[in-house]
Amino acid sequence: MTKDIKLRLKDVSSSNPGNLEAVFSFGNGHFGVRATNPIESNAVEGTLVNGFFEYSLITYGEAAAYYPKRNETIVSLPNLRKIRVFDDGHGEFTHSKLVDMQLDLSNGKLVEEYELSNDKKQTIKMNVTSAIDQREVHFYGIEYAFEAGTYKGDIYIDKSFVLEEAKAEAGDDIDDPRKTRELKSIKREVVATDDLSQTIAISTAESQQRIEITAYGFNNESPLTKKLALVDEPKVGYGFIVGEKNETGDFAKEDFATIKENSASFWHDTWQNGEVSIAGNDELNLALHYNIFQLNQATGRDGKTNIAAKGLTGPGYEGHTFWDTEMYMIPYFIYTNPEIAKKLLVYRYNTLDFARTRARELGVNQGALFAWRSINGEETSAYYPASTAAYHLDGDIAYAIGNYYQATHDMDFLKNYGFEMLLETARFFREFGTWAKRENKTVFEFHTVTGPDEYTAMVDNNYFTNRMAQNNFNLAYKLGLVLMEEDPEGFSKLGASVEELESFKDIAERIYFPFNDEYQINAQDDTFFSKAIWPFDETPKDKYPLLLHYHPLNIYRYQVNKQADTVLADLLFPETIDDDQLRREFDYYEKITTHDSSLSRSIFSALAARMGDMKKAYSYFSDTVRMDLTDLQGNTEDGLHLANLGGSWLSVVQGFAGMQVTSAGELKIIPHLPIEWDGFEFRIVFNGRLLNINIVDGKTTIKLVDGQPMNIIVNNKSYKLEKATLDILSKGE
Amino acid sequence: MTKDIKLRLKDVSSSNPGNLEAVFSFGNGHFGVRATNPIESNAVEGTLVNGFFEYSLITYGEAAAYYPKRNETIVSLPNLRKIRVFDDGHGEFTHSKLVDMQLDLSNGKLVEEYELSNDKKQTIKMNVTSAIDQREVHFYGIEYAFEAGTYKGDIYIDKSFVLEEAKAEAGDDIDDPRKTRELKSIKREVVATDDLSQTIAISTAESQQRIEITAYGFNNESPLTKKLALVDEPKVGYGFIVGEKNETGDFAKEDFATIKENSASFWHDTWQNGEVSIAGNDELNLALHYNIFQLNQATGRDGKTNIAAKGLTGPGYEGHTFWDTEMYMIPYFIYTNPEIAKKLLVYRYNTLDFARTRARELGVNQGALFAWRSINGEETSAYYPASTAAYHLDGDIAYAIGNYYQATHDMDFLKNYGFEMLLETARFFREFGTWAKRENKTVFEFHTVTGPDEYTAMVDNNYFTNRMAQNNFNLAYKLGLVLMEEDPEGFSKLGASVEELESFKDIAERIYFPFNDEYQINAQDDTFFSKAIWPFDETPKDKYPLLLHYHPLNIYRYQVNKQADTVLADLLFPETIDDDQLRREFDYYEKITTHDSSLSRSIFSALAARMGDMKKAYSYFSDTVRMDLTDLQGNTEDGLHLANLGGSWLSVVQGFAGMQVTSAGELKIIPHLPIEWDGFEFRIVFNGRLLNINIVDGKTTIKLVDGQPMNIIVNNKSYKLEKATLDILSKGE
Secondary structure, three states: OOOOOEEEHHHOOOOOHHHHHHHOOEEOOOEEEOOOOOOOOOOOOOEEEEEEEEEEEOOOOOOOOOOOOEEEEEEEEOOOOOOEEEOOOOOEOOEEEEEEEEEEOOOOEEEEEEEEEOOOOOEEEEEEEEEEOOOOOOEEEEEEEEEEOOOOOEEEEEOOOOOOOOOOOOOOOOOOOOOOOOOOOEEEEEEEEOOOEEEEEEEEOOOOOEEEEEEEEHHHOOOOEEEEEHHHOOEEEEEEEEEEOOOHHHOOOOOHHHHHHHHHHHHHHHHHHHOEEEEOOHHHHHHHHHHHHHHHHHOOOOOOOOOOOOOOOOOHHHHOEOOHHHHHHHHHHHOOOHHHHHHHHHHHHHOHHHHHHHHHHOOOOOOOOOOOOEOOOOOOOOOHHHOOOOOHHHHHHHHHHHHHHHHHOOHHHHHHHHHHHHHHHHHHHHHHOEEEEEOOEEEEEOOOEOOOOOOOOOEOOOHHHHHHHHHHHHHHHHHHHHHHHHOHHHHHHOOOOHHHHHHHHHHHHHEOOOEEOOOOEEOOOOOHHHOEEOOHHHOOHHHOOHHHOOOHHHHHOEEOEOOOOHHHHHHHOHHHOOHHHHHHHHHHHHHOEOOOOOOOHHHHHHHHHHHOOHHHHHHHHHHHHOOOOOOOOOOHHHOOOHHHHHHHHHHHHHHHOOOEEOOOOOEEEOOOOOOOOOEEEEEEEEOOEEEEEEEEOOEEEEEEEEOOOEEEEEOOEEEEEOOOOEEEEOOOO | OOOOOEEEHHHOOOOOHHHHHHHOOEEOOOEEEOOOOOOOOOOOOOEEEEEEEEEEEOOOOOOOOOOOOEEEEEEEEOOOOOOEEEOOOOOEOOEEEEEEEEEEOOOOEEEEEEEEEOOOOOEEEEEEEEEEOOOOOOEEEEEEEEEEOOOOOEEEEEOOOOOOOOOOOOOOOOOOOOOOOOOOOEEEEEEEEOOOEEEEEEEEOOOOOEEEEEEEEHHHOOOOEEEEEHHHOOEEEEEEEEEEOOOHHHOOOOOHHHHHHHHHHHHHHHHHHHOEEEEOOHHHHHHHHHHHHHHHHHOOOOOOOOOOOOOOOOOHHHHOEOOHHHHHHHHHHHOOOHHHHHHHHHHHHOOHHHHHHHHHHOOOOOOOOOOOOEOOOOOOOOOHHHOOOOOHHHHHHHHHHHHHHHHHOOHHHHHHHHHHHHHHHHHHHHHHOEEEEEOOEEEEEOOOEOOOOOOOOOEOOOHHHHHHHHHHHHHHHHHHHHHHHHOHHHHHHOOOOHHHHHHHHHHHHOEOOOEEOOOOEEOOOOOHHHOEEOOHHHOOHHHOOHHHOOOHHHHHOEEOEOOOOHHHHHHHOHHHOOHHHHHHHHHHHHHOEOOOOOOOHHHHHHHHHHHOOHHHHHHHHHHHHOOOOOOOOOOHHHOOOHHHHHHHHHHHHHHHOOOEEOOOOOEEEOOOOOOOOOEEEEEEEEOOEEEEEEEEOOEEEEEEEEOOOEEEEEOOEEEEEOOOOEEEEOOOO
16 A cells, blocks of 8 residues: 655645646645645645635626626635744744745655745744645644744744735636636634634625634644743644534534544545556656545535535636546545545536526526536536537536446436436437438437637537537436336436337437548537647647637637537547547547647547557646646646546556447456556455455456455456456567 | 698607607707707706716726726706796796797707696796808807786796706726716806806716807897796897807807708708608608708707717717618718717727727737727727627728729829728727638638627627628728829828738638538627527517627527617628528518617618518618607607618618619619609719609609719619709609
């Protein structure tokens, strides 16, 4: 298991404070704490609580019917790490030099060293140790240890909250759609205070939410303001309780040891089931562990919250959840911690009423259309060509449901949540699509849609969308039959019938897929190839990402991809494409893909690995796995790229290990080892089993760590997996 | 000529005050005065000055690169017609009953009768006569005549300005895109006042414009406040000077007689050259005259101003100019008053720098893209799918330039304005379009565009757009050759060369036109026919216009037209289509057209007439010509539908008379007389001639009123037209 894997300052290429805040941030699914410098604050400092947002009105230059009326923005709460340190002449140590940071990924502990100075240039040392509780998810602890430097006198510390006003007016333009907006309807107030603790409340005027945060000295011994003698090398520690109104009062204050233990035991369990490691490349191994660490930290675990595009590491994208969850992040949880995957899908289930309403607003009288971007499930996107038009989201959710069920056979989920969502999304697609004639065949089509590639909008028959819809219909049919057998009453209650299931099957079989005869590849959409190719040769490097530098109409009229689109469908449905076509398709679309989206490289890496193109697979992986450590997209300070964190796991497990589940429900791997590595190893939870899979040059070793015997297909040959370790030798890898 | 044609209250179906204000409004191209009730004000009262606007910031829910940053809104100025009337007990006559209104279209005089009452229910009569000066376009005059009713005492009048504050904040959402927004950055102040006059100034903070309005008593005998003895049946008259800062001081105050004379002589001349009348149907004859009257009133005549979508009759569409000018309104002026047509095109020329900048913003490095909606030429549209994407505007302007030149051979225009615009629009299309392969042919295509039909957006190869671009290339080529001959230096100065002209010709010949094989008609775009037809049967009547009731994505995924699109191209380019195909095309597109745009019916009328389908031609014409008198679109109160006013002239002259100019430059008519009419007659100015064309059953009579002999083609036979009247007998009309 993961031991002593630590992220240090030297492992992070940008030392811009905003970047470090995000990279070294803590989270436990309920709330997140950016690793702000405790002395010198930054613009995006603070604490984010999953699901805690405020509404603001959306203003349109020209509005139209059924545009979303209000926005949702995650609320930045006060910085818990802030400390004020004074010398004995009332001077303050306002300057700080960061010496080192060290994030222990094995047990979730952050250690920092600072050198502080006052205006007289006198210095002291401050070491900070912090952890977030991963079990009792309302707790965070931080400990400051001081040592004399050139200053040797007493110091005075102040850990009271600083309640600043919001910085700007709501409704300000955001020119970069990946950032967030400021709010002015947030109230911050101190609600209780005594020597040893202080409680503040933050409430929102429009969404009517309230969060309380209590700061307290550990072990009832540290008041919030205190005099310390440096000769003693003093330590002071504070705990924080972050919860909804009245909730904080329900918790017995924890000491720091408990917080650290709860963190360490959580990470032990998490790595136990979800370990993935690379041998022979420490840098990538560290990055991969880091990504999985942060993916876990960001993920809501209560069925009411989800994963924001930036997790709890920054306010970028306003804290909204996108299709990223189902397509890039849920796979990791399905195969390592399916209970969490279930909670994330239950979150979607809880938004079904919003989704039904939205479908009606789009003129579809049956079924549900989930929100493209939202915190609570209400559609908030103000630019429909790259949001509402991305109807594939319904199919993405269905895809995740299908995979979850296949990997768990969780009948409780199917009965109470899963099938209803499959049914409602299939009903949506059935009414949204249309029958048409193509070369004398009757086919089923989808018009005026936007696929994953947001550099192409409002087209007909986006291949990816059609494929996801087909899968949605197939799943509704197949799992509908299962439910009809297992829970006929529940099945009927949903108004479903065998005739309806057969209507889904019938449509699935006749969905149209555009194909380009000239290149013999799947076509991104009906008209994609009639457009000119983007003038890449004339595009300077500083004009990427294109979306910040070119008018949408300029981008849309060219063949240019922001991210994997048709080839993502190839990755998701390996049985739909042969090797030769995959190669042609990869080559064609790769040339026109900018990877301006952080959701792109991981897919290209995984596909290249599947094709055995290890050079490309390794190169894309190397970029994708270190994306936030190298600030590859240039905006990590707004928060980590959560989908890409999950994407790097996909690259390893579904790419290099070639893991898939066959249509017959069997686990299958086709390992491809990059020559740069000695090997790689990962753990998988699948239908109650825990597997450890180790791949080195020429040999794949599979161990059934826990659970009943099962079959596994390795390189197209089936093996029976029992308690003994299975060694499979292979050639040519 | 038009004599004693009057619009009365009974001719207008809606007596809603806002509607009457617009319908009976005055304008002279420079400013407009809504016919507000002088006693009881309404929400949209006031005065509009052509080109007098204020900027406000556009706020986007999600902005992107090169979205317009600021809006332009025509400024509502104080109501000039307001009068306060008091009884001798300080009671005010605050109630008014409109008895009649009568707008004399022959000389531009408005006469109104009111019965006023005070709170004691005592009444007096007030007759109002007003006129706007059509020669000295800064003047407006109004005269009030009072008679005793149940009240017989003295009255006190007050004609001082009432300077109200603006009503709401800028930036408010407009849910109906056809309305306007309120502004808060307008300053209104009294700058001079004495017994006999008062001058106010209205200035804008952002656009830095200023207008002064002076009110004065006629003949230096009516102070702004005055006591009148009703026994004398008193009359008081006031003039208004409306001009830019300092400008009003430059005018000698006019008396009412001069204003009325200038109005009458203008209308005499206008009808002299532009008469069009229908015999045997007084209602439609009146409506047609009314439309032409209002079209003239709205039109800027100085080369710096244009025609707003609502003219100067209301603040709808914020006072912006659209393609409506070139495609629906300029034709009337080209063939009746080409000097005005020239001024309107010079307005476009004066916006070329904005248009060049806009082209660059759209990623096109050569040429110019004119603003879809604007007052001063700067693009202000906040919804690009139905604005910037309507690239056809460039071709529409080119089309108008071509027609103007063909009808005038105005070399001054070609040298100084026309060719440069043709060149810049052709250059735009050349770089904007792309070469592609279709069935082994190399063709030139245009991608991600929106045609006239705003219920279909961002498609490839919109037939109309491609046809307009082709015409644009052809015109640049042909008129480029003319200019090269006439003004080689000016030609070279524009960077033009014979090689460049040939590049235009080459592209024009290879432009791709989508065609539907199944129906054997021109296809609206590459994918139009793969969409399902809008569920018209399930759409209640109160859900029209669709744009106010359905999300754009809902509308866009169906075959449904807001207005004439492909068939408009058929009307504009009669030589591109044979009768059979036209019939098929008309029938197909008619079925899916909602006419939710006021720009639609006139086109369908004209095309039906050309096909000899007189029933449809008459029916569409009947609707189109009375659109504002019947409040057909339900929003005449926001202002008249200017394009439709011009459209009704198109229906008669280009539809019923079948007038066109052949590619050889010859005038051609193919008359079709509706059986409901005894006949119709119109005048045309063409290359220095003035023709009078009279069509009755079986006979077309053409008189060369003025100018040199010329050829004319009637029903495909060529005639030499000399001073004597030409009678042409025909059958079957």
